[in-house]
Amino acid sequence: MKVTSTAVSAAGWKEHLKSPYSQFASSGWQWLTFNSYVALVVLFFLATPSIAQSLVDAGNLPLVARTVVPPPDSLLLLSSRARRVGISTYAQQTNLLGYLRLSGRQQLRYRLQSEWIYDSRGEPPFVREDYAADALHTINLGGGWHTGQFVRYEQSRANATRTGLWVGRLGYEHGVAGLRPTDSLSVMRYVGFGGVVQDIRNGRNDVGVAYGVDFSTLLFVKGGAAPPLAVRLLGTRAQLGPRVWQRLVTEGYYEHAFDAYSNGSVRAAYRAHRAEDYVPGNVQRIQSDTLAGQASWVYRVSDKISFRSDNSLALPSRAFRYRQLGPETDTLQNLGYRQRELDTRQEVRLGSKKIQAVVVFGYRERNRAYRLENNRLLSPSRYEIALTRERIRDINEQTTQWQGELTWLPAPRQVLSLTSSAQLLRVAAPSKDNQQDRDEAQHTMRLTWTSRWRGAFRTTVAVAGEYRQFVFIRAALSAENYTDRLLHWEPGFTWAPGKFSIRSTYHLWVSYQVRDRASEQLRNRASRVLEQQQNLTYQLRPRLLATLDYSRRENRVGLLRWPAFKESPLDTTITHDLNGGMRYSWSGRRSQPTNNSLRLGYRFLEQRTQGRAALLQDAGGSSLIYLRALTRQQGPDIAYERRAGSLALSTSLWLQQLRTLYRYRPGTGAFVGTSYTTADLARTTNQLYPYFEVALAWRVRQW
Numbered sequence: 001m002k003v004t005s006t007a008v009s010a011a012g013w014k015e016h017l018k019s020p021y022s023q024f025a026s027s028g029w030q031w032l033t034f035n036s037y038v039a040l041v042v043l044f045f046l047a048t049p050s051i052a053q054s055l056v057d058a059g060n061l062p063l064v065a066r067t068v069v070p071p072p073d074s075l076l077l078l079s080s081r082a083r084r085v086g087i088s089t090y091a092q093q094t095n096l097l098g099y100l101r102l103s104g105r106q107q108l109r110y111r112l113q114s115e116w117i118y119d120s121r122g123e124p125p126f127v128r129e130d131y132a133a134d135a136l137h138t139i140n141l142g143g144g145w146h147t148g149q150f151v152r153y154e155q156s157r158a159n160a161t162r163t164g165l166w167v168g169r170l171g172y173e174h175g176v177a178g179l180r181p182t183d184s185l186s187v188m189r190y191v192g193f194g195g196v197v198q199d200i201r202n203g204r205n206d207v208g209v210a211y212g213v214d215f216s217t218l219l220f221v222k223g224g225a226a227p228p229l230a231v232r233l234l235g236t237r238a239q240l241g242p243r244v245w246q247r248l249v250t251e252g253y254y255e256h257a258f259d260a261y262s263n264g265s266v267r268a269a270y271r272a273h274r275a276e277d278y279v280p281g282n283v284q285r286i287q288s289d290t291l292a293g294q295a296s297w298v299y300r301v302s303d304k305i306s307f308r309s310d311n312s313l314a315l316p317s318r319a320f321r322y323r324q325l326g327p328e329t330d331t332l333q334n335l336g337y338r339q340r341e342l343d344t345r346q347e348v349r350l351g352s353k354k355i356q357a358v359v360v361f362g363y364r365e366r367n368r369a370y371r372l373e374n375n376r377l378l379s380p381s382r383y384e385i386a387l388t389r390e391r392i393r394d395i396n397e398q399t400t401q402w403q404g405e406l407t408w409l410p411a412p413r414q415v416l417s418l419t420s421s422a423q424l425l426r427v428a429a430p431s432k433d434n435q436q437d438r439d440e441a442q443h444t445m446r447l448t449w450t451s452r453w454r455g456a457f458r459t460t461v462a463v464a465g466e467y468r469q470f471v472f473i474r475a476a477l478s479a480e481n482y483t484d485r486l487l488h489w490e491p492g493f494t495w496a497p498g499k500f501s502i503r504s505t506y507h508l509w510v511s512y513q514v515r516d517r518a519s520e521q522l523r524n525r526a527s528r529v530l531e532q533q534q535n536l537t538y539q540l541r542p543r544l545l546a547t548l549d550y551s552r553r554e555n556r557v558g559l560l561r562w563p564a565f566k567e568s569p570l571d572t573t574i575t576h577d578l579n580g581g582m583r584y585s586w587s588g589r590r591s592q593p594t595n596n597s598l599r600l601g602y603r604f605l606e607q608r609t610q611g612r613a614a615l616l617q618d619a620g621g622s623s624l625i626y627l628r629a630l631t632r633q634q635g636p637d638i639a640y641e642r643r644a645g646s647l648a649l650s651t652s653l654w655l656q657q658l659r660t661l662y663r664y665r666p667g668t669g670a671f672v673g674t675s676y677t678t679a680d681l682a683r684t685t686n687q688l689y690p691y692f693e694v695a696l697a698w699r700v701r702q703w
Contacts, residue, residue: 440468
């Protein structure tokens with residue numbers, strides 16, 4: 001079970017406290033029990049007798065079959081996507097979100113989800129097959145009282161797990177009087193809930209009870225126009241046989257305006273999460289405790305200059321404890337760690353009609369120290385050895401970063417921008433047996449000039465440079481030290497005079513990676529990557545558009561002799577992607593606007609690689625070969641899109657014919673790397689694969 005909790009802004013607090021659904025969906029009960037979707041049907045019938053909903057099997061009928069038209073403020077959102085990911089892999093994801101206002105005092109929110117990843121070559125074929133359903137039914141009793149119930153069911157067939165939950169809730173809300181004579185906004189809310197839980201996994205079926213409380217308040221100390229003081233306390237507990245799941249969250253947020261030029265905010269949170277699961281012969285308890293605080297301050301010096309400071313401190317700790325399921329099993333060693341995370345960010349902004357500038361300084365520190373408990377009653381000497389072994393992983397990290405951005409407008413249609421950054425990461429390990437002590441330095445500078453000319457012509461030119469240095473402090477890993485120098489050149493233009501438009505971009509970057517030690521010079525590498533993209537369109541008729549997209553990528557890697565500044569080619573990969581077609585669009589004649597488009601085209605993708613490989617001999621051994629591989633994927637490409645009001649549908653099909661060929665030339669000597677046999681290189685692949693994708697989004701606001 002993964003639980004995350006963060007402090008929220010004042011606006012987020014208001015929305016969160018207004019929504020009863022969030023008090024269940026985000027409370028950490030999402031793993032709990034229900035055996036079937038029958039409970040969802042029960043909730044549909046808990047409304048007034050004049051409204052009925054039935055859950056039916058999904059065939060040609062919709063998943064939720066309507067029997068009586070609900071009130072006009074109902075909401076239903078369906079999103080689905082299915083596609084072919086690879087030669088034998090398919091993926092599908094479906095979400096159904098609904099909201100029903102059953103009567104003046106009753107509401108129902110529900111959600112159905114499914115996600116598949118299917119591999120026809122796998123055994124079993126489903127890599128992932130997950131299903132989930134939940135529903136929240138609430139009733140306003142009046143006088144500040146409200147009640148409800150929440151059910152959730154989850155099943156992962158690929159992992160053979162089923163989890164779910166049923167809980168009932170009772171809440172009370174009242175205003176807070178006495179803070180201000182005219183205060184009618186401050187409010188306190190109390191919620192208590194409890195129910196039955198179940199978890200099936202690892203051949204075990206655990207059933208138990210779950211309960212909790214949720215207290216939250218909004219106090220408008222400075223009046224309704226100022227941000228409120230928000231406080232929340234949430235506690236939950238679930239007893240599942242020998243396992244216990246427990247969660248405690250305490251959060252607070254306050255923002256204060258000192259004057260018209262400055263304001264600040266503080267937030268604090270304490271989170272404690274206890275999760276238990278089965279490991280061989282034991283129950284593993286993971287105890288996560290985090291104390292966090294953040295302080296922010298914004299000061300506007302003038303209309304052109306402002307300063308912002310964000311500072312946060314987090315003290316997380318983790319403990320991994322084990323207890324035996326039976327007397328015959330061996331208890332594992334309890335261990336844990338404490339951590340300190342400090343993060344600060346200072347920002348200065350300058351803005352005028354011609355110049356805009358931003359300077360940011362950031363510092364982050366993370367220290368982690370491991371500890372060990374002697375729950376296995378080891379002798380002092382053995383315990384000291386085990387403790388020393390764990391403390392090898394202790395680590396301290398310090399990251400210092402500078403960022404700057406300057407934008408200048410020398411003319412109405414000319415923009416010149418300069419960005420730069422510098423970062424230093426220092427990793428220190430207190431233990432002498434930990435060889436991860438290192439420094440990583442990175443410097444980047446980028447200059448971009450954007451111009452707009454007459455005739456709908458626009459140009460962009462960018463040049464950038466990077467310098468990276470990676471240094472291990474300990475001698476054992478000093479062979480990995482290197483310096484990387486990168487240069488970037490990115491020209492491009494866009495021209496759209498009328499019916500015709502063309503957009504062209506290029507990106508050339510060169511990298512020289514040089515090892516520090518003289519004995520490692522054979523590992524020096526020089527790489528050149530050239531990318532270009534051409535996009536052409538021509539409006540033949542008002543509803544007929546011709547498109548042509550072409551992209552090319554060339555990557556050359558070579559052995560670099562840095563003192564002489566020479567290189568020998570090692571591997572080369574060239575990829576061509578050409579996609580052209582005609583798009584026809586038309587609109588429907590119905591009352592609601594309807595847009596349709598049909599695209600017919602052809603796509604050609606080719607990849608050529610050149611490099612060295614090893615040819616396995618029949619008599620044993622291998623020899624060097626210079627290998628050329630050719631892969632071609634081509635075929636007709638069809639796409640259809642429809643947008644009709646709240647309905648959006650897009651489909652595409654690429655009938656791809658895949659063909660692979662190999663050619664090689666014998667070399668002299670041996671080679672250690674990828675190896676092939678003569679039969680592998682003589683084999684030619686020629687297959688047809690239909691690649692498809694279907695995406696649907698349908699939002700219904702009124703039936």
